Amino acid sequence: MAGAGEGSGFKPPYMAFQTFWRFIDELSGPGLPPVIDRSLMSSKSGTDQANLVTALRSFNLINDDNTVNATFNALVTASGEERKQLLRELVQTYYQPQLAVSAQNGTEQQLNDSFRNGYGIVGADTLRKSVTFFLHASREAGIALSQHFPNTRSGSGAPGQARAKARAKPRKKAPATPVVPPAPPPTANPAVNVRLQTGGTLQLLVDVNPITLVGEDREFFFKVLDLLTEYSAAHPQTPPAASAADGDDSGDDSEENTD
Structure with a gap:
């Protein structure tokens, strides 16, 4: 591979590295066509499609007319350690200034400056994504980096140092409101x-x-x-005494009738 890097016109990709690396793997199954176009990327967003084409051109894997170069064909047909070795050669070819900073055990600020000054990157978000792509690509290729370079989270190609997730504080349960039984309704019209x-x-x-x-x-x-x-x-109540029943004379008075 021809040397590249600072001053070579290389534009560092600023997409998620895993999207780029998975695309390489997806092409290994059906085989590499002679031209790369967006019909091969129908499952990806429009932004990812544009970024993939730009990244492939930046690494000289395809030409300006999107025709495939021999290096791209070798990368797709390789597998395992052989593919990692080809990725290592890409990183060593196109990221020479950054690897020079790493070889001196340089700092994160020095790494950022190598992108900012070497490639004219102005936007903070573009800088962050470009640095992150480089970090993921280097570590995927098995390249040892400076201990002062930021860590990367595996899987997504996302930037930043891994941070411990804050544990959610358990919510205090509000004291239960005592249930007061309703008062029994009074007897109607006592x-x-x-x-x-x-x-x-x-x-x-x-x-x-x-x-x-x-x-x-x-x-x-x-x-x-x-x-x-x-x-x-x-004045306690006493039941009224029962009235004495008047006696009834059941017998008839006999009158003597005198003749």
């Missing part, structure tokens, strides 16, 4: 009967729920009830 000493009965007919009474009404109600209760207690 009555209090008091038998007076001089005869007759005084009846108090209640048409109100005493539980709902408050203030002056409550005081008045229970005062009347207490008076009646006290009167009944002081």
Whole structure:
């Protein structure tokens, strides 16, 4: 492969590396056609399709007319360690400035500067994605990198150092509201009967729920009830004596009739 990197016109891909790497693997089954077009990428989004074509051109795997180069054919037909070796050669060819920073055990800032200054990358998001693609490609190829370079999460090609997920704090359960059983409904129209000493009965007919009474009404109600209760207690009721039945003379008075 011809040397590339800073000053060579190379445009580092800024897509997810796993999307790029899976596409290589997908082509290995049916075989590589002579031209790469979007009909081979129908399952991918429009953005991924455009990024894939750009990445393949950047690595000189296809020409400007999308015809396939020999390097691309070798990458697709290879498998296992052989494919990783070809990926390693791509990284070593096109990311020479970044690998030079890594060889000096450089920092993350130095790595970012090598992309920013070497390729004229301005946008923060484009820079982040370009660096992430390089990190994933290098580690997939088995290239040892500087210990100061950021870690990558496996699987998605997403950037950033792995962060421990914060554990959700258990919610405190609100104390259960005690269930107060409803008061039994009062007997409909209860009555209090008091038998007076001089005869007759005084009846108090209640048409109100005493539980709902408050203030002056409550005081008045229970005062009347207490008076009646006290009167009944002081004058216990005795059933009236049964009247003696008047005797009936069943016999007839005999009159002597004198002739």
